[in-house]
Amino acid sequence: MSLPLTRTALLAAALPWLLLCGNAALAQSASPPAWDQLTPAQREQLIGPVRERWNSADAQERERMLEHARRWQSMTPAERAEARHGMHSWKHLPPDQREEARALYSKLRTLPDAERDALRERWKQMTPEQRRRWAAENPAPPRRGSRGP
Structure with a gap:
């Protein structure tokens, strides 16, 4: 003899299927859901x-x-x-190029606009060896955290 399913029992039994279907629908939607829909x-x-x-x-x-x-x-x-x-x-970026970028950006932050533009142009003209040498002569200050420049 089978017992009649209560509304709660029916929802509990159907929930995994509904979640699966819902996730598939979300995956197929054109854009991710809004925060309130998560x-x-x-x-x-x-x-x-x-x-x-x-x-x-x-x-x-x-x-x-x-x-x-x-x-x-x-x-x-x-x-x-x-x-x-x-x-x-x-x-x-390889680690050596990250260090070069840190050195360049830290220096650029300290310069007035005209000098900043001149350094950027000079940097574009430098060879990789010249950039390494410049970065070694103008090291960036110690990093505050482990992320980014």
């Missing part, structure tokens, strides 16, 4: 790594993280795309 588990999946990084950071690194978030929020979509491209390029 499940608590999906939100946790996104936030968890940031929480861990925040909790393990010192006060200076936390301030740096907040400043990056403020700058990101103020960017236009085009600026964000350019930033993503730059981050992707940075990840694929």
Whole structure:
């Protein structure tokens, strides 16, 4: 003899199938869901790594993280795309070229506009060996964290 299914039992039995279908529909949709449409588990999946990084950071690194978030929020979509491209390029630079870039950018930040433009033009004309030598003579200050220039 079978028992009639209650509404709760029916939902509990159908939930895995509904989730599977729902995930397939999300995967096929043209754009990812809005934040409010994410499940608590999906939100946790996104936030968890940031929480861990925040909790393990010192006060200076936390301030740096907040400043990056403020700058990101103020960017236009085009600026964000350019930033993503730059981050992707940075990840694929060899360590010696990263050090050269750190040295160049730290120096550029200290110069007035005209001198900054002149250094950029001079940098473009340098050979790889000249760039290595310049970076060795003009090292970047010690890094605050383990990320980016």
